[in-house]
Amino acid sequence: MTPNRRLNLADEPLDSEHILACSRQPYLRVRDIVEGAGKGKWMAMLGGAAVLSCCRDPANYDIEAWWSTAAEKAKGPPDLYKFYCRVCEARVEAGEPDERGIVHDGCCKVAFCVGGSHPTDPSRTESRPMWEIR
Amino acid sequence: MKYESAIEQIANKVMDVFGNQDTFKVAIHTDAPVVATDTILGDLTQIAGSNGYTTNGASITFNSSRSGGTITATAADVTFTASGGNLGASTTGRYFGIHDDTVASPVKPLLCDYDYGSTFTVADTETMLVDFGATFWALA
Numbered sequence: 001m002t003p004n005r006r007l008n009l010a011d012e013p014l015d016s017e018h019i020l021a022c023s024r025q026p027y028l029r030v031r032d033i034v035e036g037a038g039k040g041k042w043m044a045m046l047g048g049a050a051v052l053s054c055c056r057d058p059a060n061y062d063i064e065a066w067w068s069t070a071a072e073k074a075k076g077p078p079d080l081y082k083f084y085c086r087v088c089e090a091r092v093e094a095g096e097p098d099e100r101g102i103v104h105d106g107c108c109k110v111a112f113c114v115g116g117s118h119p120t121d122p123s124r125t126e127s128r129p130m131w132e133i134r
Numbered sequence: 135m136k137y138e139s140a141i142e143q144i145a146n147k148v149m150d151v152f153g154n155q156d157t158f159k160v161a162i163h164t165d166a167p168v169v170a171t172d173t174i175l176g177d178l179t180q181i182a183g184s185n186g187y188t189t190n191g192a193s194i195t196f197n198s199s200r201s202g203g204t205i206t207a208t209a210a211d212v213t214f215t216a217s218g219g220n221l222g223a224s225t226t227g228r229y230f231g232i233h234d235d236t237v238a239s240p241v242k243p244l245l246c247d248y249d250y251g252s253t254f255t256v257a258d259t260e261t262m263l264v265d266f267g268a269t270f271w272a273l274a
Contacts, residue, residue: 115267
């Protein structure tokens with residue numbers, strides 16, 4: 001049976017325990033918050049690993065924050081950040097090929113935080129960004 | 135979550151978790167970890183070694199140091215990028231298991247594990263980044 005949804009990192013399957021923490025926003029709108037938390041490395045790493053040219057431009061991205069589980073939510077800040085490339089999203093929705101000539105379902109990238117702050121060195125604190133848009 | 139057998143492997147001088155002598159890797163697997171009975175990487179069901187995923191996972195550039203009576207471990211962030219199809223030809227990855235890839239007996243003992251909170255599919259061109267933060271493991 002073929003599922004009637006795209007199977008990719010944007011998908012939240014039935015077994016998902018994820019809880020939305022911060023609403024989806026253009027990356028550039030919250031970039032100062034993300035990079036102020038020391039997470040500018042995410043865009044550098046995701047862009048560096050990108051297969052497609054559109055995925056290397058921060059201006060093409062939206063970002064959304066989640067907790068992976070209720071237990072993570074109880075700890076405080078979110079631990080899972082989804083980056084959506086809007087160019088890829090439009091192409092996937094239209095079923096059009098990418099610059100390689102390939103039709104695929106990919107449009108999302110994820111940063112999953114599994115670490116924490118250093119237990120004895122306050123200068124090595126793990127910060128995770130949060131935002132609220134009013 | 136910590137694998138219960140890991141503490142034995144450390145105390146028994148099997149896993150070297152101080153400094154950077156041993157190579158630790160992060161592997162993606164589909165079955166829920168059973169921390170009381172899973173002891174080696176072979177106890178886990180990994181996604182296939184294809185489309186950007188290498189069987190047994192990726193090195194995390196493990197290192198650790200002591201401050202006072204506490205040892206803390208650091209690791210370099212890891213990215214898995216799918217190319218040519220779904221990462222590991224999988225739609226059912228969910229967990230990230232850390233193991234000592236250097237140890238031969240028992241083969242690749244398990245250290246700890248992380249639950250993504252959902253099965254996931256890393257489709258062609260997508261990237262999963264594992265961020266180990268300031269530290270991901272401590273022994274006190």
